[in-house]
Amino acid sequence: MRSLTGLFFLFFALSSTLHAQDYVIENDGLNDSIKKVLTIIPFQNNYYRSEIDRSLASNEKIDFNQLRDRMRNELDRQLFVALQEEFDIISFLKDDTEEDRELLNYVFYSTANQYTQIESGEAVDRRLLKNGQITDTLSQEGQSYMKTIIHHPPLLTTLQESRPSDLFLFIGELDILLPKTIDEDANNRNIIVHYTLFDNEKNTLDSGIITQILPSKKCKYIVDISEKGFAPLALKLHDRIVQVQ
Numbered sequence: 506m507r508s509l510t511g512l513f514f515l516f517f518a519l520s521s522t523l524h525a526q527d528y529v530i531e532n533d534g535l536n537d538s539i540k541k542v543l544t545i546i547p548f549q550n551n552y553y554r555s556e557i558d559r560s561l562a563s564n565e566k567i568d569f570n571q572l573r574d575r576m577r578n579e580l581d582r583q584l585f586v587a588l589q590e591e592f593d594i595i596s597f598l599k600d601d602t603e604e605d606r607e608l609l610n611y612v613f614y615s616t617a618n619q620y621t622q623i624e625s626g627e628a629v630d631r632r633l634l635k636n637g638q639i640t641d642t643l644s645q646e647g648q649s650y651m652k653t654i655i656h657h658p659p660l661l662t663t664l665q666e667s668r669p670s671d672l673f674l675f676i677g678e679l680d681i682l683l684p685k686t687i688d689e690d691a692n693n694r695n696i697i698v699h700y701t702l703f704d705n706e707k708n709t710l711d712s713g714i715i716t717q718i719l720p721s722k723k724c725k726y727i728v729d730i731s732e733k734g735f736a737p738l739a740l741k742l743h744d745r746i747v748q749v750q
Contacts, residue, residue, distance in 0.1 A: 541671040541750065543592040544664065545584055547577050549613050552651065552678040557694060557724055564725050572727075579731035580679060580698070580739075587739035591747060595668050608667055615657030618677045618699070620649040621712070650714045651678040653701035661707050672710070672750060673703045674742075681730070692721045696734040702746060711749040715741045 553573045555561075562572050581598045588594055597605045597612075653675035655661070661673065677699035684691055696719055701712040719734045 540591070540593045542595060542669065543588060543672040543674060543746070544595040544668055544670040545581055545588075545597070546609075546612055546616075546653075546673060546675040547581050547598055548676045548679050549618075552618055552699075553577070554678065555681040556683045557681055557721075561724065561727070561730075565727060575727050576679060576681075576730075579727060580676065580735050583731060583735040583739040584674070584676075584742065587736070587743045588746070591743065592672070595670060608664075611663070612660065615655060615660035616675065617654050617656055618651045619654055621652035650712070651699040652712050653677045655703075655707070658707075661703065661705065665705055669705075671705055672746070673705070674746070675701045675703070677701055681724070694719050694721055694724050694734075696730070696738060698738050698742065700742060702749065704750075711745060713745075715745070717741075 550573065553576065555572075555576075558569060558572055562569060565572065565575075567575070578598050581596055585594050585596055585599065597609045664670065664673065678697075679699075680695070680697040682695045682697065684693060684695070689695075696717045698715045699713075700715065702710045704710055715738050717734050717738045719730065723729045723733045
């Protein structure tokens with residue numbers, strides 16, 4: 506009987522050791538797949554263009570500045586949601602601390618946006634901007650979008666010191682525009698996000714625009730624009746970033 510009891514405890518000890526070893530191995534596997542860190546830089550005040558703000562502000566009972574700020578926050582939130590499974594996300598708007606605001610002002614001081622022609626291999630989705638106007642053609646070289654330019658070289662180094670990241674996603678401009686041609690449905694609205702993606706070595710990995718067409722009946726309130734417009738845009742941008750990172 507004592508012999509059987511001893512064998513039982515020996516078997517139990519060996520089983521526990523094997524399970525512990527399995528757990529360590531699984532942990533090692535997880536450690537190999539640590540997420541990259543991505544920082545989202547929202548668009549600046551001057552780079553918000555909307556042709557539906559009068560009716561939207563009336564429905565929401567807020568002024569233009571409040572409307573623009575809510576749009577910026579909703580776009581940031583949808584990007585956070587779409588990207589968080591793939592990356593660890595740093596958002597300047599999520600907590601909105603004084604330190605975040607000061608650093609974001611420094612980012613805005615250090616960057617500028619300029620219309621840039623699309624080059625071979627640059628990603629632009631669906632409808633495009635040409636000379637500041639929406640077109641009804643698919644992406645072609647020579648068309649333009651708003652690209653973020655870093656004119657103060659120490660910017661990314663400073664950001665790395667404060668918010669260490671692998672990738673920096675700059676939202677250059679947000680547009681919500683009415684149809685511009687007779688070929689477009691007059692009841693649709695064109696939501697356009699201009700973006701530039703840098704790595705932490707100051708290389709531009711990708712830039713272009715992502716667009717979403719939204720029926721006018723879904724543009725009466727900010728929550729609808731966020732859920733029906735910004736959310737699918739964020740998913741499209743997620744796919745682009747995953748491809749190039």
